Amino acid sequence: MACNNTTYFEMLQNNTELLLELYKASYYVGILNYHIPVAMKVNKIVTPIWVVIGVFGNIVSAMVWANPRMRTCNTAAYYLTCLSIADLTFLILCFIYELENPWLLGPVDLVGWCQIFNMANMAVQYFCVFLVFAFTVERFLSMWFPFKSERFGKTRTPRIILCLLGVAVALSLPQLYFWAISPLVGECQLRPHLSNKSDVSFFSIFIWCTELAVFGVLPLVVLLLNTAVLYKIRHIGKLSVGSAAHHNGKSSCRSEPDQSASLLKSARGAKDPLQNSRANGGAKTSSSASTTATVLWVSFFLILTMLPNTLMYAMQEMVSFGPMPCRVEDMSGDSKWRQHFSFVSVRMIIKEISLSHHVGNVFIYMATSRRFLKLAVKTVFMRPDKASADTSLHTIRITNTRGLGDGV
Numbered sequence: 001m002a003c004n005n006t007t008y009f010e011m012l013q014n015n016t017e018l019l020l021e022l023y024k025a026s027y028y029v030g031i032l033n034y035h036i037p038v039a040m041k042v043n044k045i046v047t048p049i050w051v052v053i054g055v056f057g058n059i060v061s062a063m064v065w066a067n068p069r070m071r072t073c074n075t076a077a078y079y080l081t082c083l084s085i086a087d088l089t090f091l092i093l094c095f096i097y098e099l100e101n102p103w104l105l106g107p108v109d110l111v112g113w114c115q116i117f118n119m120a121n122m123a124v125q126y127f128c129v130f131l132v133f134a135f136t137v138e139r140f141l142s143m144w145f146p147f148k149s150e151r152f153g154k155t156r157t158p159r160i161i162l163c164l165l166g167v168a169v170a171l172s173l174p175q176l177y178f179w180a181i182s183p184l185v186g187e188c189q190l191r192p193h194l195s196n197k198s199d200v201s202f203f204s205i206f207i208w209c210t211e212l213a214v215f216g217v218l219p220l221v222v223l224l225l226n227t228a229v230l231y232k233i234r235h236i237g238k239l240s241v242g243s244a245a246h247h248n249g250k251s252s253c254r255s256e257p258d259q260s261a262s263l264l265k266s267a268r269g270a271k272d273p274l275q276n277s278r279a280n281g282g283a284k285t286s287s288s289a290s291t292t293a294t295v296l297w298v299s300f301f302l303i304l305t306m307l308p309n310t311l312m313y314a315m316q317e318m319v320s321f322g323p324m325p326c327r328v329e330d331m332s333g334d335s336k337w338r339q340h341f342s343f344v345s346v347r348m349i350i351k352e353i354s355l356s357h358h359v360g361n362v363f364i365y366m367a368t369s370r371r372f373l374k375l376a377v378k379t380v381f382m383r384p385d386k387a388s389a390d391t392s393l394h395t396i397r398i399t400n401t402r403g404l405g406d407g408v
Helices: 006-014 018-022 024-035 037-066 076-100 111-145 157-172 203-235 241-247 254-266 273-281 282-318 328-333 335-356 361-368 370-382 384-402
Strands: 179-181 188-190
Touching: 006 018, 018 024, 024 037, 024 328, 024 335, 037 335, 037 370, 076 111, 076 157, 076 282, 076 328, 076 361, 111 157, 111 179, 111 188, 111 203, 111 282, 179 384, 273 282, 282 335, 282 361, 361 370
Parallel strands: none
Antiparallel strands: 179 188
């Protein structure tokens, strides 16, 4: 039966409490549970699994990348430390949102916290993309302009990260105005005058511009920069992830611009760049190769998981709700509602896939960096006093190595 039940419509007009139920999140969640139960179960099961894995993995990642052994060797460690913390923060906020929707426990329905939560949720997502973009740019500069890229050393990296955090927070500040506790149902919702899709407002323009720029344009720019890095690597010599990871623990700790410059010199001055790179610069550049492989994989992982979700976000304006009011049982008989349910099902699955880029970076780190893998094992399984003693000894060795003019 289609959504043209006159009796149901008259009943809503005569019952204010029943009419208010249509504006609550529980009503829409109930509709989805009724019509797309499989997608809702996937959402309820997969997201908590992602959160558990991601919280543990990002804590370990942050501890390892913050280790002096990692920070001394490359500036990317600063970015990856902050990325791990940002991913951890996002997963915690994601868990809180899951308690709000679809579990309907209402942890966000508090005045003040409603606005702060939505601002923080957007800020940390912006920050994650900005960090990936920043270390991709640094890697691009170190490969294409190795001598000029020395100005982007470890002294400037923390300032760059703070600036990126400031931009992310600034872009998310309008969320404080967009969200409020609804006086009708007492839930955290968009302000009523902003949720009208037929009006072109500051909200719609701002959301479209920021969402597509940060989650659409920036990942595409990262893709182009990664392509340029791979092109340069192809002309210098192979970037062997496996060999770089295996030699990583034995290589000297040199600055990344210095390593890239020496690699470029050896490639330009040899008849066979690949052979020369292996013969003369293999051990010296293995740390840089491992770091380059790590940031490339992290960047590509972000692109592959984020762009489909951005595409679904752009398409949601073309898929509207069906006619209302309508009984839940009658919605399956309406073509617009069926189209809406199909779209929401696909978007839920893609959302779970997209969520993995906040979870899976730790596995990329372990696969591409032998040094990270060793320190991760020590961090998880060794006692703190033993691990700290090993770190201090290595710091002494690194300090002595830096005295030889490596420029780190």
